[in-house]
Structures are given as C-alpha cells and as structure tokens.
Amino acid sequence: MSRVARNPLFDFPAQPLPPWRRAVLKVGSSLLAGFAAGDGGLDTRHARSLAQFVQGAHATGREVVLVSSGAVAAGRARVASGGDGLVLRQALAALGQAQLIGFWQMLFARPVAQVLLSHDDLRDRRRYLNARATLRELLRLGALPVINENDTVAVDELKLGDNDNLAAAVASLVDADLLLIATDIGGVYSADPARDARAMPQPHLVHITPAVLGMAGAAGHIGTGGMRSKLEAASKAALAGIPTALFCGRDAAVVSALGADRLHGSLIERADNTLSARKQWLRHAPAAGQLTVDAGAAAALCAHGASLLPGGVVAVTGEFHRGDVIEVRDCAHAAPPLARGLAQYNAGEVRRIAGRKSSEIERILGFRYGEAVIHRDDLVLLVHGAAP
Structure with a gap:
C-alpha cells in the first residue's frame, strides 16, 4: 500500500493540541523538494499551507520558530554535482542556503531571518546564551527565525545529526511550549504504512520506548532523517518538558486543522518532570x-x-x-x-x-x-x- 493511500484525517482522529504560546515547527526536505520540472529545487506546494498556519498563529499573538531543511536539495538543483559525501553536501548547502531563505521570505510578509547553528553553539554556555538572546530579539521584532544546521562548517563528529534533533534542541533553547514536526506521512504507525497495509496509527504516545522506536522505518532518499529520528527528537523534547506533535505536512486539511488547535497525527507527551x-x-x-x-x-x-x-x-x-x-x-x-x-x-x-x-x-x-x-x-x- 502506498503512503498516499493512507488518509491522515481518517487514520488519526482529531485531538486537541496542548496549550502553547511559542512553538518550534520543523519542516523536512521531503516537503520542500520539487520534481515538477525534473530538476529538483524547492516547491511551494506543501510549504504554502504551512506558511498560512504560521501566519495565523502570529495573528493570534503566538510565536513560531521555523527549523527548515532544504538547503542541500536547493543547492543540488543549481549545479550538476553527482555523487555524495560530507564535503559535497557542505558545498551544496552553501549553494542552496540563500535560495532556501528567499523561498520562505516569498511566503511571508514579515521579515525572515536566517540563523545557522552548530553543535558548539549549543554546547558552549556563552554561545548558547548568545543564540537565545538573538532568537528572543528576533521574535520581539516580529521576525520569523528560520534555523538550519551550519552544514558548511560542521564535521561528522560535531554534527547535530539531522534537523529533527536540531528542532528538539531549538525547542529547549527558546523555551517552546510545543514541538511540531511536519512529516510526509500521517504520524506514527505500528509499521511502515508504505509496506504494510495492516500498519495501525498511533495517535497518542506517553513514552518513547524501544518498542516504539522499533516501529520506525528508515530514512527517506531526500532528507537525512526518518521516523526514527523524529521519535528520538520527540524523546529529547519530552525530557525538556516539551510535547511533540507529528503530522502530515502534505495534507492541507491536516495543516489547516492545526490553526484550530486540532491535531490529526501523533502526540508524544512531555515527561512527568515539572522542570525542564x-x-x-x-x-x-x-x-x-x-x-x-x-x-x-x-x-x-x-x-x-x-x-x-x-x-x-x-x-x-x-x-x-x-x-x-x-x-x-x-x-x-x-x-x-x-x-x-x-x-x-x-x-x-x-x-x-x-x-x-x-x-x-x-x-x-x-x-x-x-x-x-x-x-x-x-x-x-x-x-x-x-x-x-
């Protein structure tokens, strides 16, 4: 059974989102990469509904920080690269980063600000504090921070791993009330719904256990993460006292429902600790x-x-x-x-x-x-x- 045959509106009944004032929204490459012209690049087809959700949240006084993949995909469309490897990906990220920011700016009337973070920025206390202060000021100014890992200078042993884990780190960095992860399927299933027609939706998860991680499939061919990395990110957010909502970013009706605080997807509860x-x-x-x-x-x-x-x-x-x-x-x-x-x-x-x-x-x-x-x-x- 193909993924498109599973309708998240039916697979995942509506449930209320946790109350939130500030959220981190992670959008992966699979939702942004375009294939209509056959040369990749970035496509607004799914991004427009996500941008409308963010604008609606801003209109009600809420704050959203965007963690966006897509720089490598954008860079790959600009040059005939061939092959793979860390150095090539770093070069493609450098080529595509400006295009990625321009892509998001095209969808918003408010200013869009590029913020590139590395492992050291989150490990060193002073750099961590500087990053917090900058993001707070951007939010105060009414800008939309668009965050990506600083792939151009990161090396394997210092990389945050993927933008799912980066989003969890950013959620803790900005004291978010909610982590939103837009995926290319409806949410968490008991098995890969692309391969198993009997895969059952998991709308509510209290803990991320080894058994839950075992449900996750492998990474897709466009991005670096998969459902497992999203669950790992949700687990890290939970330990920081932040719940995570996984939803299908390809379905405009699902995204629109978020604006009414209704989730058609999987909600992972925050940990029971009262302090982050x-x-x-x-x-x-x-x-x-x-x-x-x-x-x-x-x-x-x-x-x-x-x-x-x-x-x-x-x-x-x-x-x-x-x-x-x-x-x-x-x-x-x-x-x-x-x-x-x-x-x-x-x-x-x-x-x-x-x-x-x-x-x-x-x-x-x-x-x-x-x-x-x-x-x-x-x-x-x-x-x-x-x-x-």
Missing part, C-alpha cells in the same frame, strides 16, 4: 557568584515569575562571567538562596548597573544584552512554594 532538564541542571550546577536583591525584586521573582532587573540588585559577590550560574539571595534573609540563574552580564558589569533602570544599561555600559540581569527563562526558583 535545563532548569534541573540550574538547580545543582556550581554557582560562580551571588546577587543580593531587595524585597521588591524578591517578591517579583517569587510571586510573578519575573526576570531579575538591575534595579533590584543591591550587592554583587564573587567574580563571574556572562553565562555563568549565579545565586540570588533576598537581602532580608541570610538563607536559603532564593533562586539560581544564568547571568546576562558579568560581575563587573552588574556592579555598574546595580540599582539602575534597564533603560540606562546601554548608556552606562555602552552596549546591552537585554533588560534583565537574569532572564526569567534562565532562572529557577529554589524557595518552596514560590511561583514557577
């Missing part, structure tokens, strides 16, 4: 320094889940760098620490802006990474009963 893996790490990572805050800042952190602004800082202890873990203490209590978080500025810079308004940061320092000393997305509260 990164915030669990923040709880226990060694602190490089300490900030003491006034009562107003302490109340804002605990009662409202606010960011720590420089105006609330009354003392700085220790020497720390931007991206280091630091503790926050209430000036009214000697112990225990109130919170932990990642410093947006180093110790010397915080000393200079302590007690000042956020609007004064750039005038005082000559630059500005953001309005907060610790952004709420990079902060975990330690006081029992405090607001998350």
Whole structure:
C-alpha cells in the first residue's frame, strides 16, 4: 500500500493540541523538494499551507520558530554535482542556503531571518546564551527565525545529526511550549504504512520506548532523517518538558486543522518532570557568584515569575562571567538562596548597573544584552512554594 493511500484525517482522529504560546515547527526536505520540472529545487506546494498556519498563529499573538531543511536539495538543483559525501553536501548547502531563505521570505510578509547553528553553539554556555538572546530579539521584532544546521562548517563528529534533533534542541533553547514536526506521512504507525497495509496509527504516545522506536522505518532518499529520528527528537523534547506533535505536512486539511488547535497525527507527551532538564541542571550546577536583591525584586521573582532587573540588585559577590550560574539571595534573609540563574552580564558589569533602570544599561555600559540581569527563562526558583 502506498503512503498516499493512507488518509491522515481518517487514520488519526482529531485531538486537541496542548496549550502553547511559542512553538518550534520543523519542516523536512521531503516537503520542500520539487520534481515538477525534473530538476529538483524547492516547491511551494506543501510549504504554502504551512506558511498560512504560521501566519495565523502570529495573528493570534503566538510565536513560531521555523527549523527548515532544504538547503542541500536547493543547492543540488543549481549545479550538476553527482555523487555524495560530507564535503559535497557542505558545498551544496552553501549553494542552496540563500535560495532556501528567499523561498520562505516569498511566503511571508514579515521579515525572515536566517540563523545557522552548530553543535558548539549549543554546547558552549556563552554561545548558547548568545543564540537565545538573538532568537528572543528576533521574535520581539516580529521576525520569523528560520534555523538550519551550519552544514558548511560542521564535521561528522560535531554534527547535530539531522534537523529533527536540531528542532528538539531549538525547542529547549527558546523555551517552546510545543514541538511540531511536519512529516510526509500521517504520524506514527505500528509499521511502515508504505509496506504494510495492516500498519495501525498511533495517535497518542506517553513514552518513547524501544518498542516504539522499533516501529520506525528508515530514512527517506531526500532528507537525512526518518521516523526514527523524529521519535528520538520527540524523546529529547519530552525530557525538556516539551510535547511533540507529528503530522502530515502534505495534507492541507491536516495543516489547516492545526490553526484550530486540532491535531490529526501523533502526540508524544512531555515527561512527568515539572522542570525542564535545563532548569534541573540550574538547580545543582556550581554557582560562580551571588546577587543580593531587595524585597521588591524578591517578591517579583517569587510571586510573578519575573526576570531579575538591575534595579533590584543591591550587592554583587564573587567574580563571574556572562553565562555563568549565579545565586540570588533576598537581602532580608541570610538563607536559603532564593533562586539560581544564568547571568546576562558579568560581575563587573552588574556592579555598574546595580540599582539602575534597564533603560540606562546601554548608556552606562555602552552596549546591552537585554533588560534583565537574569532572564526569567534562565532562572529557577529554589524557595518552596514560590511561583514557577
């Protein structure tokens, strides 16, 4: 039985999407590569409905970050390459990256921003923080970030593997509420529906077990991933507290239903932990320094889940760098620490802006990474009963 014979609207009954305000949408090469002219390239046939979904989400105040494959496919259409291999793929990615961004810009009225990430960007704390700050600012400006792996400089041992795993990493990076993965089939089946007519749809998965991974087929001939890589990505997102929705990006009706928060596909639940893996790490990572805050800042952190602004800082202890873990203490209590978080500025810079308004940061320092000393997305509260 061919894949096109399986109708996701019938195979996967509608179920509600989890509530979300910010989502990462991953679109693979198989949904973008065109064959109408016989020379490959990029085709808008499936991309248009996905773009309409993103525009509809933006219209309701939601934010979407797009992780898009397709650079290699676009580059392959521009030159007579032949063969395969890492170096060739890197060259094709360089050739096709500009075309890929132009392709998405053609489908959106809002600005589209290219962001290329590598393994080191997500492993190094300072580069990780810089990437977070850039993506936050792009979203604040109303732009659509289009993310791809930096294939041109990546090597095998440092590659993120495929854009499914990259999308899971980006979902954690931007503190997304939901990971959406557009596929070329309806969702997860008990077997490959292209080969087994008895393959049963799996609309709801609580855990990604070895048995579930065993249902996945191999990679397709266009992209680098397959259903297994999508399930591995969903497993990583789940550990970060993020649910994943797999759906057929070839079916315009399925994509349109997403706009009404209805999923015809497979939903993989997030893990049961109440904190993301990164915030669990923040709880226990060694602190490089300490900030003491006034009562107003302490109340804002605990009662409202606010960011720590420089105006609330009354003392700085220790020497720390931007991206280091630091503790926050209430000036009214000697112990225990109130919170932990990642410093947006180093110790010397915080000393200079302590007690000042956020609007004064750039005038005082000559630059500005953001309005907060610790952004709420990079902060975990330690006081029992405090607001998350």
